[in-house]
Amino acid sequence: MLFGVAIIEWIANVPIFNELLPQEPGGRLIWRKLVADTAPLGAMGGLHRLYDRILFQPDVTVFALGVVIFLTALAHFGGEALRRWIVFRPEDEPLLAPSLSAQRRQAIMPIAASMIGISLAVCFLYFSRIQLVQATGNGRIAAEAVVSGFEHDKASVIAGNGDLSQLPAIEQSLESASTTLKDWEEREHFAKDISMMNGPILMLNFVLALTALTASYCAAEPKVVEGRLIDPVIPELKSTLASLRMEMVNHRQLLRALDGEIQTSIALAMYLASTHPLSDAEAKAGRLSAVVPLFRAENARARGVDPESIVAFKQAASLSLPVVPEEPFQVPIELAAWDEEFKSLRRTLVDDAANEPRMVGIAA
Amino acid sequence: MKRIAVVVGLAAVIGCILYSVVRSRQVDEGFSSTTLEAPNSTLKTPIGSRLYVVLLDASASRPKSMILQGQQFVHVLVDQMTYGDRLVVLEMYEEGVKDQKHVLDMLISKSEDVTSLDEKERLESARKGVKDAIDLFVQESLEKKILHTDILTTLSIASEKLSPETHNCLVVLSDMLQSSSEFEFEHLRRMPSSLWINETNKQGLIRPLYGSSVVVVGADPSTREGVIVREFWRQYFAASNASLGLRNYRTTPPSEASMCD
Numbered sequence: 371m372l373f374g375v376a377i378i379e380w381i382a383n384v385p386i387f388n389e390l391l392p393q394e395p396g397g398r399l400i401w402r403k404l405v406a407d408t409a410p411l412g413a414m415g416g417l418h419r420l421y422d423r424i425l426f427q428p429d430v431t432v433f434a435l436g437v438v439i440f441l442t443a444l445a446h447f448g449g450e451a452l453r454r455w456i457v458f459r460p461e462d463e464p465l466l467a468p469s470l471s472a473q474r475r476q477a478i479m480p481i482a483a484s485m486i487g488i489s490l491a492v493c494f495l496y497f498s499r500i501q502l503v504q505a506t507g508n509g510r511i512a513a514e515a516v517v518s519g520f521e522h523d524k525a526s527v528i529a530g531n532g533d534l535s536q537l538p539a540i541e542q543s544l545e546s547a548s549t550t551l552k553d554w555e556e557r558e559h560f561a562k563d564i565s566m567m568n569g570p571i572l573m574l575n576f577v578l579a580l581t582a583l584t585a586s587y588c589a590a591e592p593k594v595v596e597g598r599l600i601d602p603v604i605p606e607l608k609s610t611l612a613s614l615r616m617e618m619v620n621h622r623q624l625l626r627a628l629d630g631e632i633q634t635s636i637a638l639a640m641y642l643a644s645t646h647p648l649s650d651a652e653a654k655a656g657r658l659s660a661v662v663p664l665f666r667a668e669n670a671r672a673r674g675v676d677p678e679s680i681v682a683f684k685q686a687a688s689l690s691l692p693v694v695p696e697e698p699f700q701v702p703i704e705l706a707a708w709d710e711e712f713k714s715l716r717r718t719l720v721d722d723a724a725n726e727p728r729m730v731g732i733a734a
Numbered sequence: 735m736k737r738i739a740v741v742v743g744l745a746a747v748i749g750c751i752l753y754s755v756v757r758s759r760q761v762d763e764g765f766s767s768t769t770l771e772a773p774n775s776t777l778k779t780p781i782g783s784r785l786y787v788v789l790l791d792a793s794a795s796r797p798k799s800m801i802l803q804g805q806q807f808v809h810v811l812v813d814q815m816t817y818g819d820r821l822v823v824l825e826m827y828e829e830g831v832k833d834q835k836h837v838l839d840m841l842i843s844k845s846e847d848v849t850s851l852d853e854k855e856r857l858e859s860a861r862k863g864v865k866d867a868i869d870l871f872v873q874e875s876l877e878k879k880i881l882h883t884d885i886l887t888t889l890s891i892a893s894e895k896l897s898p899e900t901h902n903c904l905v906v907l908s909d910m911l912q913s914s915s916e917f918e919f920e921h922l923r924r925m926p927s928s929l930w931i932n933e934t935n936k937q938g939l940i941r942p943l944y945g946s947s948v949v950v951v952g953a954d955p956s957t958r959e960g961v962i963v964r965e966f967w968r969q970y971f972a973a974s975n976a977s978l979g980l981r982n983y984r985t986t987p988p989s990e991a992s993m994c995d
Contacts, residue, residue, distance in 0.1 A: 396849040534838055538842060545858075
């Protein structure tokens, strides 16, 4: 719908923008030739001319398209915001009152901006069309002055007050100036016609903006559910809110599990740090040394050998074990900071849980 | 996404507006500079273009109707002119180079603002200007009282207008009867001797006409005297490196301008 409105407005405005914006030298002449070329096509020539008109001055066409998109986009956003402002009434949905109030508050800005923007754009077009008459009138007067200047030069030469050999150049300039004057006269004529229709065109522009606004407003049709007129945006909003709350519950469960895990891990780390597992390392080394001769004897007996006959066994075995440090095991310094941070986060979580409003029942 | 599209759209609109404003200023400046430009005053025939030199004899011995016929022939020539062509019209001198004679020197130039679409119309308007100027020039010449015709001096002056780099066409609108203190061709009263051309040429007194095609309109080749005069001029033009065909030596103007080709 909006696309169709934009296309209609665009096609209707391209000829006007052609006049509003300055034209390239010789542009009128080229256009006349294009129009003349479409004459043999009969009724189909109109379509060709429309196509030519759109492509003739691409910058003008793009400009016109830009203004039209500007208008319809503003109307679209304005309509959408207006819809939100009207539909989201906190008194209709008390459970969603805070969200709806926020939505209404946010809708005010697009509504105001779109209204101002639409008014400015339409007024720009309106005053441009008014100025067009004056501008083309000034252009015609300037062109007339140029023509009369050359005519005066020509008359002066013919009267014998100038160089006769300049006559061809003057004649050429006069021809060019006359063509320009003719163009300005045509443009002024067109501008006057447009000016006469300026009021209706202004209304038409407003109608098109209102159409785009209404189209956007009516994009979401309200439905009657259980005897109540429900806007489709409301269930959608409720659904979003429910999913967010569910997500919040899941996250809270995750936090609790994480909280327990962290507490256990910190306690375990503290316990392990205080156990001193290497404190009886020397006694264990003595006991281990005592086991060596026994192992040798058992080994020789199993192999049927006299342990006394093994030369290597005649020397007592000596174990070379690393020296065990006497200092107790130290936990990382960061652990205390982490523990403090954890406690702080935990306090925040508890406070947040205490301040959170009671979860309401949500039925989308 | 929508916001990005809106921002891009607004930027495009603002860009177009700025571009339009800048361009409108440029167009306005261009308009004032092209249309109010003074006509070019220095004339130089481009290489390879045509140069027409017309010698106008408006002496009292010639009937006005013949002069006007010659004028019409020049109009036909002008219709063949295109951009870069030049036309010089000289009044026939009466007695030596000290005479004060008008010269009409016109170049059909193509100004920078001429486009391919309107060059034909602009060329036509330039031709019209040339014709108007010729008409005024002829009219002014007819108002003067001219008693003598010094064709030889006029040809010498015409030589200075011609150029070896252009295709030259020399049009002589005259009865070709030299009437000066030295020669009087009318009724063959004082004709140069048969050796005069060779001797004068040897002395370097016959100036070059750079291969010009010569067309004579207004002469009388139908009488014995006229034929003698014609032969003199044919020899003279041959000596000055110009060509005067029998068909180009005529009383009435040709219907087409191809005689100059």
